[in-house]
Amino acid sequence: MTAPTLVIGNKNYSSWSLRAWLFLHASGVNFEERRVPLDTPTFKATMAELSPTGCVPVLLDGTARVWEALAICEYMNDKHTLAGWPTEEGARAMALAICHEMHAGFAALREELPMNCRARRTGVNPSAAARRDLDRVMAIWEGCRSRCAENGAFLFGAFGIADAMYAPVVLRCITYGVELSARASGYAAALLAHPSLQAWIAAARAEPEVIGHEERGSEVSA
């Protein structure tokens, strides 16, 4: 069986690519990776051939194509019987809900604090809407950790799809210096230490492309 190919954007910038990649990589499932850098003259034409939405990420699995990061996680979770969801019913319900909430929501947070793994930014003041988004994310992390703290360091104990979905928010908090509660900070540290996320960040730091107004000089080591 040929391994599926996950098509992703720049590791430094593409938060949706990170979500799908992180779950697959952390789960140990076999997949190839193809990087299509964003914001280049050929991006649009290349992606138009790979995905009906023209966006990254997309998974090419034989004749099947799966787009939308959460759909990719669920597809691979089901196909390979991975441990993406908690087994306990109430925790599983919460995990499904917060993953879909992340997938469809937090527009202000995503707009104002774009992912930029390797950068550190000061002086970014979130709007009231982005602040509400951040407060809601903190409430989610607190709620999950207070419920599942005895089972492990991640949102529902063991690493799962929910952690993949919120990983870019952890990276944004670091990039923009968002103040975290003790519990949220502990979660962020645990996720940041995950070998798969570390591998992603290392690759992001090695990428040559710079998009927009990023000043490479402002970067510090993670």
Added chain:
Amino acid sequence: MTAPTLVIGNKNYSSWSLRAWLFLHASGVNFEERRVPLDTPTFKATMAELSPTGCVPVLLDGTARVWEALAICEYMNDKHTLAGWPTEEGARAMALAICHEMHAGFAALREELPMNCRARRTGVNPSAAARRDLDRVMAIWEGCRSRCAENGAFLFGAFGIADAMYAPVVLRCITYGVELSARASGYAAALLAHPSLQAWIAAARAEPEVIGHEERGSEVSA
């Protein structure tokens, strides 16, 4: 076992409520329904007690709470082993992808053509962005129907989660007189004839509340 309660908004206006309700109702699974009318002085306080996001729909299942319409569908599909997803792998991949695409996308379409089951509107001219959304929806319906036409009248043959997710778009096309291709029109007619959707529309027409600038006099029979 106590039946879960699905908390919904007005049937005339709440497209996300329709998605969750329609899948549960069409699947024949046992559930209670609680309607919390939108845009009332008590809505916010009532919903704050029922869901961490304060939004409809939310499913109350014992101590478990599930918010986000697609999460509710997936939770109940798994718990009761319903037939929400196609069984064939490629079709299942596509169903997952288009459901997540609907859940997270089509912002212009949702903003400019709000659901209003019982109304018929003329003179609404979609923006270029909303037009692109509609074109993409049509491409999805065409793609699904050309793939699965021999298995039944719905997107993947038999009724499933994908039909529930796109049902409000069918209703919007009717309300705003969106021109459909023959194949898309056939799909819309099949979905509209589904007894569960008919029951929802009948209840929407019987609701007393009028929100915003709706002119009741402009209504015609569906």
